[in-house]
Amino acid sequence: TTPDLNEIHDFLVSLAHRAGEIITNALPETSGTGSKKNSADLVTEYDRAVEKMISTSLEEKYPDYVFHGEETYDSNRPLTDAPTFIVDPIDGTVNFVHSFPYACVSLGFAVGRVPAVGVVYNPFTKTLHSAIRGQGAFLNRETRLPLKGENVEPLSGLANALISIEWGSDRSGPNWDTKVRTFAKLGQAKEDGGAMVRSMRSLGSAALNMCAVAEGTMDLYWEGGCWEWDVCAAWVILTEAGGIIVDGNPGGWKASLDGRKYLAVRGAPEAGQKEIVEEFWSNIQGRLDY
Numbered sequence: 182t183t184p185d186l187n188e189i190h191d192f193l194v195s196l197a198h199r200a201g202e203i204i205t206n207a208l209p210e211t212s213g214t215g216s217k218k219n220s221a222d223l224v225t226e227y228d229r230a231v232e233k234m235i236s237t238s239l240e241e242k243y244p245d246y247v248f249h250g251e252e253t254y255d256s257n258r259p260l261t262d263a264p265t266f267i268v269d270p271i272d273g274t275v276n277f278v279h280s281f282p283y284a285c286v287s288l289g290f291a292v293g294r295v296p297a298v299g300v301v302y303n304p305f306t307k308t309l310h311s312a313i314r315g316q317g318a319f320l321n322r323e324t325r326l327p328l329k330g331e332n333v334e335p336l337s338g339l340a341n342a343l344i345s346i347e348w349g350s351d352r353s354g355p356n357w358d359t360k361v362r363t364f365a366k367l368g369q370a371k372e373d374g375g376a377m378v379r380s381m382r383s384l385g386s387a388a389l390n391m392c393a394v395a396e397g398t399m400d401l402y403w404e405g406g407c408w409e410w411d412v413c414a415a416w417v418i419l420t421e422a423g424g425i426i427v428d429g430n431p432g433g434w435k436a437s438l439d440g441r442k443y444l445a446v447r448g449a450p451e452a453g454q455k456e457i458v459e460e461f462w463s464n465i466q467g468r469l470d471y
């Protein structure tokens with residue numbers, strides 16, 4: 182049967198609110214007892230509990246669709262073309278552990294590896310971003326994105342851009358080198374003495390970063406190393422708000438959902454998106470390899 186995207190959207194919104202209750206009632210510890218790779222790569226009992234609640238509910242209501250979640254990911258079961266729920270129970274776990282209120286539940290649904298429904302809910306600020314492919318993107322189900330409506334300014338290059346970058350959880354290796362050298366380049370002056378970018382932010386949630394780009398409060402977001410559950414839901418929100426998502430490496434105009442390297446650019450009334458992608462790519466110092 183053809184998935185009913187509107188019904189799925191509404192069900193995901195209800196699950197996001199249930200997840201939000203668990204997240205805001207939690208008392209996480211900052212000691213990092215649940216680290217995966219290192220003290221920057223955390224998982225808490227709450228990530229697991231929220232994912233369990235979501236997977237149980239989805240498997241009951243939609244037994245024919247695949248469930249693909251961060252905490253139960255199995256590299257022997259990669260993403261396929263089947264209708265699939267792609268879920269990050271807490272995106273921004275480090276923020277969550279520190280009570281920094283920039284974390285969310287990210288609930289996506291993809292068919293043929295194309296994101297079709299996205300629900301991103303930050304329970305600390307009670308902010309819901311959601312979208313269904315072909316039906317626009319919304320803030321709190323009411324306000325159509327991008328927020329500035331018809332008055333969104335054209336993109337005028339990196340010098341005037343507020344951009345979002347992430348360190349991720351690696352602390353060494355070639356990908357880390359590429360990121361650090363790229364951040365340094367972006368933080369330098371141009372030959373004429375002007376700023377390369379207006380400023381950079383590392384706020385710690387891929388999904389919320391992409392929602393900020395969808396809203397138009399961030400101009401661009403670049404990351405290597407995150408996963409399909411970090412981006413699937415916000416992908417729909419961003420593209421429905423007129424933004425684009427391309428590969429995090431230079432030249433890749435078609436990003437793949439599980440490619441683990443992404444460059445997102447906000448919508449703009451006139452072109453400008455391709456130019457800013459090319460300008461950003463020209464500053465990347467190396468190639469990301471995930």
Ligand code: IPD
Nearest residue numbers: 272273274347349385386387407
């Ligand atoms: C992380 C966040 C972070 C990004 C990492 C992700 P998690 O997700 O999105 O911003 O830099 O790459 O893994 O682990 O908090 O779900």
